[in-house]
Amino acid sequence: MQRERILRVLPKEVRALLERERLPYAKLQEIRLRTDRPLLLICGGKERIIHDQRDGPYIVTREDIKEMIQYVSNYSLYAYEHEMRQGFITIEGGHRVGMAGQTILEDGRVKNLRYVSSVNLRISHEIKDCADPVFPYLVSGHKVCHTLIVSPPRCGKTTLLRDVIRQISDGNRWICGMAVGVVDERSEIGGCYMGVPQNQLGDRTDILDCCPKAEGMMMLIRSMGPQVIAVDEIGTAEDVHAVRYAMHCGCRMLATVHADSMEELRKKPILGQLVEQGLFERYILLGNQKHAGQVKGIFDSRENLLYSGSAKEG
Numbered sequence: 001m002q003r004e005r006i007l008r009v010l011p012k013e014v015r016a017l018l019e020r021e022r023l024p025y026a027k028l029q030e031i032r033l034r035t036d037r038p039l040l041l042i043c044g045g046k047e048r049i050i051h052d053q054r055d056g057p058y059i060v061t062r063e064d065i066k067e068m069i070q071y072v073s074n075y076s077l078y079a080y081e082h083e084m085r086q087g088f089i090t091i092e093g094g095h096r097v098g099m100a101g102q103t104i105l106e107d108g109r110v111k112n113l114r115y116v117s118s119v120n121l122r123i124s125h126e127i128k129d130c131a132d133p134v135f136p137y138l139v140s141g142h143k144v145c146h147t148l149i150v151s152p153p154r155c156g157k158t159t160l161l162r163d164v165i166r167q168i169s170d171g172n173r174w175i176c177g178m179a180v181g182v183v184d185e186r187s188e189i190g191g192c193y194m195g196v197p198q199n200q201l202g203d204r205t206d207i208l209d210c211c212p213k214a215e216g217m218m219m220l221i222r223s224m225g226p227q228v229i230a231v232d233e234i235g236t237a238e239d240v241h242a243v244r245y246a247m248h249c250g251c252r253m254l255a256t257v258h259a260d261s262m263e264e265l266r267k268k269p270i271l272g273q274l275v276e277q278g279l280f281e282r283y284i285l286l287g288n289q290k291h292a293g294q295v296k297g298i299f300d301s302r303e304n305l306l307y308s309g310s311a312k313e314g
Contacts (some may be wrong), residue, residue, distance in 0.1 A: 005093040006123065011064040014039060014308040017050055029154060029217050031121040033060045033068065045154065068119055075235040085110045094124035095189015105131055124191050126199045131163040137298045137306050138164065139174045142154050144228055144252040146279060150259045151286035157256045158232055159186050162199055164254060165230050169202020180205045181226030183216030189232055214238035217246050230254040240270050247279060262303060278302060
């Protein structure tokens with residue numbers, strides 16, 4: 001099913017090439033098309049250039065880009081204007097199609113894109129139970145710890161967050177099921193398509209799709225009474241203010257952030273304050289040295305190491 005959903009939005013020439021390649025779709029992460037540049041894949045954390053039948057790199061054409069945009073938007077870019085101003089469209093299966101080109105401005109803000117020259121299809125992967133190894137460290141006294149997943153790009157932070165949400169919502173051997181509110185600003189956690197989540201986030205989960213994180217957290221607290229709130233990629237002052245507010249309201253927080261290490265996280269001007277003040281009780285640091293989603297370490301609020309993935313794998 002995932003393979004078909006991916007192939008159906010690709011240009012015919014590209015689709016034929018990838019069908020010939022017999023790709024391991026379970027490891028496929030990105031398909032990148034840039035006008036007049038080679039077709040690239042990210043598979044299993046490694047870049048791969050796709051060759052055509054002449055055994056040279058397949059060069060993406062303007063027609064390829066135009067054809068793919070037509071498939072992605074169901075031949076109506078106007079209907080996807082809201083998504084386009086964010087630079088991406090989420091398709092069935094929760095996969096995200098990012099775009100770059102010339103922006104159309106209105107009152108100094110991005111209204112839409114035209115002359116799209118680059119497309120990046122990011123593949124959404126749902127891996128059930130991938131949070132099992134970290135879950136014992138995320139619960140203390142039958143309560144979910146305020147948890148921040150720290151990760152460089154393409155290391156599986158959203159995949160891990162998604163399964164943590166599902167397990168908290170449905171309950172497991174460590175906790176009973178809890179009401180979870182998800183603010184899915186980029187439609188990556190739930191992968192909503194026409195308002196319906198394509199990924200399983202549990203029976204007690206409510207999703208605000210395509211909603212700014214800070215505003216969405218406030219909305220959930222006022223309207224849905226969540227016990228846990230989950231967001232992806234915090235970073236702005238507004239995000240941090242909303243996180244503090246949610247914590248003060250008694251909600252347990254799950255969030256992710258881009259950083260290569262705890263040291264880099266501490267140096268971030270806004271997020272470093274959260275670390276210094278010890279607001280998050282657990283930090284999960286991910287890497288991809290051995291494989292995507294590798295847990296390098298789990299730390300408490302004082303950055304004491306609770307779990308070392310390298311020691312376990314060594």
